[in-house]
Amino acid sequence: MVKEDTLWYLKRRIEEPKDAADIMRDFIGNADREHFILICLNSKNEPTHIETVSIGTINFAVIHPREIFKTAILSNATGMIIGHNHPSGDILTIV
Numbered sequence: 001m002v003k004e005d006t007l008w009y010l011k012r013r014i015e016e017p018k019d020a021a022d023i024m025r026d027f028i029g030n031a032d033r034e035h036f037i038l039i040c041l042n043s044k045n046e047p048t049h050i051e052t053v054s055i056g057t058i059n060f061a062v063i064h065p066r067e068i069f070k071t072a073i074l075s076n077a078t079g080m081i082i083g084h085n086h087p088s089g090d091i092l093t094i095v
Contacts, residue, residue: 013046020081025085031085034058035054038072038082041078042078
């Protein structure tokens, strides 16, 4: 069973980077660990699927490309956007 509020992102269209950042921020919330997120898009840049690929620690998350591409292929995505949060709030962190 799928909760109605889990599909809120389907009503949005991603036209600029801020749109993707807003979706990710809403999806992640105020998480205390790094979350690596994948947004799958259709040909109109509308999200068709959003998923947390990895949850890490306070300063890193382990990601394997296989998990990203597998999800994108299985959801028939024509595009994808990936991103992660910074629990520290420091957006200028250098890896």
